Amino acid sequence: MINIYEQAAKMILGMTLEEKASLVSGFDCWNTKVVESVGLSSVTLSDGPHGLRKQIQSQDNLGIGGSIPATSFPAQCLSACSFDPTVTYKIGKAIGEECRNADVAMILGPGINIKRHPLCGRNFEYLSEDPIVAGKMAAGFINGVQSTGVGACIKHFAANNQERRRMTINAIIDERTLHEIYLKGFEIALKESNPRAIMCSYNKINGTYASENEYILTDILRNKWKYYGLTISDWGAVHDRVMGLMAGLDLEMPGSAGVNDAKIIEGINTGRLTEKALDRAVMHIIVYVLATDRNVGIKFKCDFEEHHRVAVCAARESMVLLKNDDDILPVKSGSIAVIGDFAVNPRYQGAGSSKVTPNNLDCPLEELKKAGLDIEYAKGYSSKPDSKLIEEACEIAKGKDHVIIFAGLTERYESEGVDRRDMSMPDSHNELIKEVCKVNKNVIVVLMCGAPVLMPWIDDVKAVLLAYLGGEGVGEAIADIVTGKVSPSGKLAETWPISLESVASNENFPGDMRTVAYKETIYVGYRDYITNNKRTRYNFTHGLSYSKFAYNTGRSQQYANFGDKFNVSFAVKNTGNITAKETSFVFVQKMDEGVYMPKLTLVGFAKHEYRPGEEHMVTVNIDTKDFGYYHTGIKDFYASSGVYNLYCGTSIDNLVPLTQVILKSEEIAEPSYAPNDFEKLTGHKLPEPVYRIKRPYTMENCLDDAKHTLLGKMVIMIIRHVAGNPADRESGQDLMIDASLVEMPFFALMMSSAGQISEEGMQGIIDLINGKILRGIYKILKNK
Secondary structure, X not given: OOOXXXXXXXXXXXXXXXXXXXXXXXXXXXXXXXXXXXXXXXOEEEEOOOOOEOEOOOXXXXXXXXXXXXXXXXXXXXXXHHOOHHHHHHXXXXXXXXXXXXXXXXXXXXXXXXXXXXXXXXXXHOOOOOHHHHHHXXXXXXXXXXXXXXXXXXXXXXXXXXXXXXXXXEEEOOHHHHHHHHHHHHHHHHHHHOOOEEEEOOOEEOOEEHHHOHHXXXXXXXXXXXXXXXXXXXXXXXXXXXXXXXHOOOEEOOOOOOHHHHHHHHHHHHOOOOHHHHHHHHHHHHHHHHHHHOOOOOOOOOOHHHHHHHHHHHHHHHOEEEEXXXXXXXXXXXXXXXXXXXXXXXXXXXXXXXXXXXXXXXXXXXXXXXXXXXXEXXXXXXXXXXXXXXXXXXXXXXXXXXXXXXXXXXXXOXXXXXXOOOOOOOHHHHHHHHHHHHHOOOEEEEEEXXXXXXXXXXXXXXXXXXXXXXXXXXXXXHHXXXXXXXXXXXXXXXXXXXXXXXXXXXXXXXXXXXXXXXXXXXXXXXXXXXXXXXXXXXXXXXXXXXXXXXXXXXXXXXXXEOOOEEEEEEEEEEOOOOOEEEEEEXXXXXXXOOOOOOOOEEEEEXXXXXXXXXXXXXXXXXXXXXXXXXXXXXXXXXXXXXXXXXXXXXXXXXXXXXXXEEEEOOOOOOOOOOOOOHXXXXXXXXXXXXXXXXXXXXXXXXXXXXOOOHHHHHHHHHHHHHOOOHHHOOOOOHHHHHHHHHHOEXXXXXXXXXXXXXXXXXXXXXXXXXXXXXXXXXXXXXXX
């Protein structure tokens, strides 16, 4: 029987140069192309990763229209807090089944970019500040999706850690930090799940766009990691298609209306592009289509009710109890005031390309009532502080045994395409909490947001339950935790800082109009806070339970060679009186000084359920490669010989000695790293900051560059008008759409027009902004 690679090779031999050049870009926004001459069909791709976002029809090339109903699962900011890859596996499997049901061959997810800074507008879509957590939780999701025959596309490769000018920003990162922090999660996920595809990011990495970055796409991905799947551009991320093919980018999305087909053929005819490079990309695309095409068109019916149960359970497993003074939670009885519009209209997902039309959205207030609680409700807030609403809320709060306030961030505060301005919650939410606390001391806050927020009222409330963005099952999950049906077991997958000023990357986020320098190097998240003894609001891995757990380790000593993997075991006992789940963490600390390292580094975790009084032996597999650092001399991870202490515990704040590892390693000279000498580390002399870009503008510029000019402002107004009335857009999507239109490079805006704007027409717009008004108008009218 002919295998899939032989079949693909045979197809390539039967294709013309024109057919091959055409195949390496999409047919439209969501579909690959058909090649009738060799019998190759088309497959459909759709957005994720918190549920299937399949557009009702291909209304636009920006992919911003409405979508078919699907299950809305917890956002990854929440599911990561389960610290249980079986949770993300179940989510992935359910999404894969819904893809099969909708004839979708690939889901665009998971997103595993590191949470470098809490203001990144897309942090709700990412997993963690730690690459091991991101990689392992992503692998669970990918394995779940691909168990159904659907492909998963991991994204955004790499260093897409902000939304501001994400399409053009140049991320300057030293080699060690790039591998140790920003690539490691991808490597783990690829090796533990082998996703069918990987999506490149928009941004530049050390001066070269990811879509044409041979170091990232070939040297690392293909040659070092031995990845043989499909590489895809983010939508509109292709700059030079010929350079992209040579660098290792297979599929351009969306289609370019034939513009790049001609450039590919020209590149081969002039010798700028080899046909071998084109054939390599064609091979990867055909293999993917053949591997998934067998499922397309086959009737498949998924169980949406069961998927809703998956969403509820995932949210319940992941929510984090941040504070619980006097064990005020769980609430079993008594008079209760529930306050806050989020209790009726919950914030359950982020805005942007991951937004799902939910099948069955829970109402937290109704779910709390179903649990048998005696409740009186008040709205509490609107978009601005409202004294009447606050007075009404305070009135019902008086004398109640418990007050539960639902608060957080509205979808106007965080969205794909824009970064947050600060960590503050809406004034109307903060003011409500402050005033209610004056009339009742038993206040419980349920937070709904996609990223850390400031909590000026934290000392005045008794408890805080972090629901993040819980998907369509958020209401039932909250009710189950609040009433004690289940014990909370989520732990923070990111640090919650006490202020922006304490964030290591804050002085270099989001950079200027051209460049962002990652001067904090490896000190991202807990690596910085723990090493430098900085105060936080809540540390990475923090999370409370309704039960208590005791750890018994035995404090052994063992020997290992660098590169070994081995198991460590320790006993954990539930000393409380209820059944509860517990995540146990293992951290490593090197005893002697040498190359700069974090004080503690996470090397493993495991989650188990314990009945009251039950004890488990917990086993965690340890890879000694995680003890070390990326050595730029040998281009690989390395740890020197020496003593390494392992600690285990319920969180980074509560660790006990586990074992001492005497590591033997090949002696290699350690580079004289100096984290405070960034230019030496990167080999880049940083340019002077640019906060205003002057004319003349080219295809590489964007409207944001020209917004300070009168002509630029006029063109922005026209483009926004052409994009349609914001009132007609899907709720919450206007921020992403406006940001995309203004920050998308001119050439990408042209490509995303689905042929409506020619290259000459776009050049006419640029001429207009450059002050060459007559020439610009002529080209624009000619394009029309």
